[in-house]
Amino acid sequence: MQTYWGIDLGGTKIEGAILSAPSPDAVVIRKRIATEADKGYEHIISQVARLVDMLKAETGYQPDRIGFGTPGTFDPRLKVMKGSNTTSMNGRNMPLDLEKALGTAVAIANDANCFALAEATLGAVPEVAPDYRCVFGVIMGTGVGGGVVFRGHDGVPFVQNGLQGIGGEWGHNILEENGYSCYCGKQGCNEQVFSGPALQRFYKDISGDERNLKEILARHEAGTDPYASQTIDRLLEYFGRAISTIINFMDPDAIVLGGGVGNIDLLYTEGVERAKKYVFNNGVIDTHILKPKLGDSAGVFGAAML
Structure with a gap:
């Protein structure tokens, strides 16, 4: 079955969701854990991997690709994060590090872009x-x-x-x-x-x-x-x-x-x-x-x- 995997990576919590279809009514599972950002960048990556493992274990599904919404932005020229209020992310190649930790392709965008994409595809915009x-x-x-x-x-x-x-x-x-x-x-x-x-x-x-x-x-x-x-x-x-x-x-x-x-x-x-x-x-x-x-x-x- 085609599934859609998303991770909302915030400064205090990391939320993961799997959708069975591009619809807000097609949620298979949603789960949150603490980011524990004060423990550093590598710990944040390990928390993401922990959450993804939990989603896999509880559903039996495997992702082909995972989308990430993050604070700050990924500079495609310099290949590093910048402008994040979770400052340990800045200067790091987060997409590459996530792919290594998860063994899965990832897509990454700023959290405001994720908000816009969600409302454009699943939220307020399609109605009008x-x-x-x-x-x-x-x-x-x-x-x-x-x-x-x-x-x-x-x-x-x-x-x-x-x-x-x-x-x-x-x-x-x-x-x-x-x-x-x-x-x-x-x-x-x-x-x-x-x-x-x-x-x-x-x-x-x-x-x-x-x-x-x-x-x-x-x-x-x-x-x-x-x-x-x-x-x-x-x-x-x-x-x-x-x-x-x-x-x-x-x-x-x-x-x-x-x-x-x-x-x-x-x-x-x-x-x-x-x-x-x-x-x-x-x-x-x-x-x-x-x-x-x-x-x-x-x-x-x-x-x-x-």
Whole structure:
């Protein structure tokens, strides 16, 4: 039987899944174990091998290929990982090391690309744009990122990793000159404007109070806190600017908003209205701006679809 194997390799947990068909309803097994990243790179590889052995033992299936969603990206020129917050992965040829440890061919992509691929193939997009040619997946949470999926001439979707492995890296475009400093070395990146921590930092800077984003949103909706309203207005305005750049240079059929900030309903109404001011299309946006459908399954399902 044809099976689809995916591993979502996170900083705290590793999740594996086997699908019997490319469908969210075809899960044979899902299993999680701790990453134990503090024990080093070789231990992470051994944990992956342990999880794969568990999946084999419990199902009796053998993989022909395994897809991996990872933090950071694999640079296809330098043959090393880069930009991972699990820092021990950086500078290592993870695909080669995984293939040696598992005795199986692997495919690897950034976790945001896996999110985009999952929602494009199994999630929100097929319901509204089944004949899509391009989908952009946005992550707006603790960090900000993105992934790009195209449908090839053969009808098969593929992730656009790019020449340097940075395809879809939307989170680190400069949005606000002289804004908050980012670990990437720039200031005012998308991530430092409307990620959850950046919005909370902005609120604290203007109000003197420390509140989480859920509280800030509730205070804005209640109309009781002008600082909260200023923070949410900042989110909507800068989201509109940032999302317009995706539409202008890619014109995707759909954009799916993932991550905790992506749960804010105002993004799909007022946020889209703000974007209309900046889109080079006479104020018209026909792009589907969608909530994700797969929840925390997106990472492992997208890895399997690789």
